[in-house]
Amino acid sequence: MSIKKIREQTGFSNSTISRVLNGKAKEFRISDKTTRAIVAAAKKLKYRPNILARSLRLQKTMTIGLIVPDIRNAFFGELSWRIEELLRGHGYSTILCNTNEVPENEEFYLKVLIDRQVDGIIIAPIHTREWKDLHDIRRGTEIILIDRIFYDTDIPWVTGDNLKAAEALTSILIKKGFKRIAYLGGTSGTYINSMRFQGYQNALKAHTLPLIDDIIQFGGYSVEAGEAMMQNLLKADPDIKAVMCVNNLVFQGAMKVVQGYELTTSNPIIMGAFDIHPFCGIFKRPLACASQNLEKMAQAAVSLIVNRIQGKRMRKTHLILPIRVESHRFR
Amino acid sequence: MSIKKIREQTGFSNSTISRVLNGKAKEFRISDKTTRAIVAAAKKLKYRPNILARSLRLQKTMTIGLIVPDIRNAFFGELSWRIEELLRGHGYSTILCNTNEVPENEEFYLKVLIDRQVDGIIIAPIHTREWKDLHDIRRGTEIILIDRIFYDTDIPWVTGDNLKAAEALTSILIKKGFKRIAYLGGTSGTYINSMRFQGYQNALKAHTLPLIDDIIQFGGYSVEAGEAMMQNLLKADPDIKAVMCVNNLVFQGAMKVVQGYELTTSNPIIMGAFDIHPFCGIFKRPLACASQNLEKMAQAAVSLIVNRIQGKRMRKTHLILPIRVESHRFR
């Protein structure tokens, strides 16, 4: 009951007040005197519009939901930050949700966001295929996949060229002369892991190196998983010299184990991983690193969803971004 | 127009449908037959309530805003995750906002959240005193400060015992025999920096060590700040042996510089810092670390705000949590 207060103060009708307060005074040729009176009253009464009421009336909330699998992961931290910033520039608020890699949470938040009438959802999903009951709950809500995507879906998406990057990353290690390169992977069956493992395989094949089961693991995307996988690996092959990690968290977990191991054995291990750019500076050791451009990825996702919401059809709705691969302190 | 659809299907009135769908069938002694018919129709039509409409009517949104200064910082990542999880248990959704250490963003989000009628806001503020225009915009919204707090405020808060922890952390380095201990601090005038610097000073004084201006800096809380401060420090004192960092990001920045420096000079530098627990495992070097218990902090904040919203007055509205201090690989 806030426009109402202004009405009581000024005597003007709701519509006139609404128009003035939404900057449509000119458009409706409302007199200067009226405009000034209303603006003054609004100021005096510290008027703030009720967004709920406006959204209900307008049937749009100017809000986007962003669902990420692990907000503790700095990768998603940066991605969220960039997306939020860009969306704000377009006038949208962002509701950030963290599923913590739990599929049930994903379904929960998808529903919550749709029930809240968000205009769109950007999601890095845990699920590996289209949610079967999505059609039931989705109103007009636009959805975009980011980073982790589905094969065969009409849902627009943007991701990195994980296949090529994993191949390049593995090749770096191969060219350094390593013939046994371990792979510490994410959850089996997920898009990211599949692509990166495929790239790893491609690199081995290109250099006619064999695939060695004992030094390949798919344990998940967390620090704990990385720790466990590295421990297993050292049991399976105490003499391993090169390790490729599926992401930054697995790398962190693996490094914990490696550091301890090297102290006792002085057997140096060369590591390669995705998105460990922040670590490249703070370790003395050689590192091979595939760095995704999160600025570009955020831009692509935001542009996709904003355009969809505004009803614009676009040429490309499925984007694969290049990933930079480089080595640090090698040789 | 969704209850409406069920009405058209079943012939029952809005009120009855609303009651059944909100589990109040028993309370209003609605017949089993009616109840079943409505539930069946809702299911068939995939009914989902419009949260906007409900919130507008109920004058509460069951939503809490969480404002953090830097979501890329894993410290706030974990804190956000825990708070969100706990709030969900209480039936609240969380809207996470990231101010990126920019004061204008903080004011913006505060307004946005209040305009959206959130029931409460948990905030780790950038500002160092109560927002002067808060009273104007705040409706009934409950507000809680976390981690970074204000002196002299009625706003409830929860934070760690930064003073004591900084003192203990510094003492560890002193007891190792260091007499010149540098301090790389956060933004001057902020609560966290003030308390931690005071603790540092207290430790020096307790051991009758002098405060040396040249090796004390207040550059901010970011990785970049840490990097810059460490570079300055090495210029000021190329022979420095012990450094205390105000937080994990400053530590990361400083470490980048230290690693390079040590490679060329073989002058080992001992580091101490707040909330670098995740790093303790992955470095071979000795580290002194003050670790906050984010689970406890999240619990305290959530319990504070939920109780306030429910109108319960509590005994303690200003909480200081203990911080664990420990050293790794020392000696």
Next chain:
DNA sequence: ATGAAAGCGCTAACAG
């Protein structure tokens, strides 16, 4: 045991 009607605060179509 159920329904009619009011109203949360806002905007827009229509009317003048």
Next chain:
DNA sequence: CTGTTAGCGCTTTCAT
């Protein structure tokens, strides 16, 4: 140039 009216979808008071 401004006002009247309807309605977004929901819950609740009051009535029967």
